[in-house]
Amino acid sequence: MRTAFEIARDVRAGASSAEVEMERSLSAIKARNDELNVFLYIDEEGALALARRVDERVARGEDVGALAGVPIALKDNLCQTGVPTTAGSRILEGWRPPYNATVVELIEQSGAIVMGKTNMDEFAMGSSTENSAFGPTKNPLDPSRVPGGSSGGSAAAVAAEMTPISIGSDTGGSIRQPAALCGIVGVKPTYGLVSRYGLIAFASSLDQIGPFAKNVTDAALLLEVIAGHDPRDSTSLPEPAPSLVAHVEDGVKGQRIGLVRELYDGADPHVVASVQAAAEALREAGAVIQELSVPEFRLGLSAYYLIGPAEASSNLARYDGVRYGLRVGADDVTAMNEATRTAGFGAEVKRRIMLGTYALSAGYYDAYYGQALKVRTLMIDAFANAYQKVDLLLGATTPSVAFNFGSKTSDPIAMYLSDVYTIPTNLAGDAAISVPFGTGEAGLPVGVQLLGPGRSEARLFAAARVLEVAGGSS
């Protein structure tokens, strides 16, 4: 598969055409989509028409943009005008949004072509795509295993070489964990770096949109395109998109990197070995590796599974059968709300709505939600303390390689533990990247995670690139 960088370069120079690139992408999708269930919606004709328009603009000598003619897939929780958008839920089946998410507009302005919407855990709640109302996505590297989640479809699209890049969202690890399980690069940007306007909300203080790519440079290129201030998102950082691609080859010489015990404790031995090998590779490239312990990270899982559901219970109150999506008829409005929500939501979404409702209810608020918010403060302070000693942190992305279908579906806690190493970053609003490094059980890829403070993306990409080169992946 050609990289997004190469495709855009060649389309801009007239050495390739957007139409040829799109046809290549569509034929890769045709070859495996029935088997893998990656896409919930594909607009073949529309994508080819947009590609031809890009080619016409190139022929006229226009500057088409940084991602000219690059096919890109969108997680199905991003609104695109007139395009079916489900968030993996029956409750939104058939809904066509009347507006574009800001990231969709930025992607279109960059010359990239959105050709479809990818499968996901319902409302981004899950770590395997098994919670999608439209059936699970299979891992392209081993279809008997999950691709991770919740952005499993977007990760699989890139891993199966259907598109060179794709977009996901990460609330507790939903970009980094599937990137690790599919052997690709995934980035959770600093909270507020990418506008959430048009992203179907799950937990608003944690949700962040980010890129998937086969390599570090493409991920940086896509993040440059989608980042930047947006007046339509009041949590958007008040500054222009940072320069990232220019820093990919900066290296790690002199960087202090903390190898954090709590970010690999309990992982499979292969995963631990990969993290240690990554530390060694960074050391050889000139970084100073320091072993650290951050005990507060152990509290992240519990805090996350109170804060996330609490916010979700509020955000998902809007699915009441009135304004969009499913309505199940009944005699009065309350019975209609109940019948619609009962029929429209899957089991995991119901669990989280009820958990959040409980955590926020009178008598329990202080013990659960209030306490979780205080733990969030401890987490932020613990990160700040660590970043006084080191520049970046290193650990595993997830405790194991891709697991088998059905192995965690009956035990929510076991599934939640997939995100134990990714959650702290979301609670702190910081940035992190997962990059493939080494292999584990059955030769499947292991993802290692680099974590940095807010706005540290350029340094994270540079360190991830060092691992990419050392790991020999490109």
Place this chain on the structure above:
Amino acid sequence: MSEVLRREDVAKVARLARLILSEAELDLFTEQLGQVLEHAKDIAALELEGVVATAHPFGLINVVREDALEPSLARDAVLDAAPDAEDGRFAVPRIMGEAP
């Protein structure tokens, strides 16, 4: 059966969240949600007197825009995406009961 969460607690939150549960679902969710709350005991038990709560990273301040007229979404486009509409409005079933 969980110690922290009773069956009637789950029935109550389901009602508050406008969800109807079967008897079997009530049993299953009581057990599963109880396990999550059991796990959360690690933070429920912490002594955090005096720690300030964080509801949002980066201590957001309120953001306001200029109070100027701007076009909003086209009404027809929004209503077309709704399950039922009538006379330029969302239509819903009866919201009031019979007079007592």
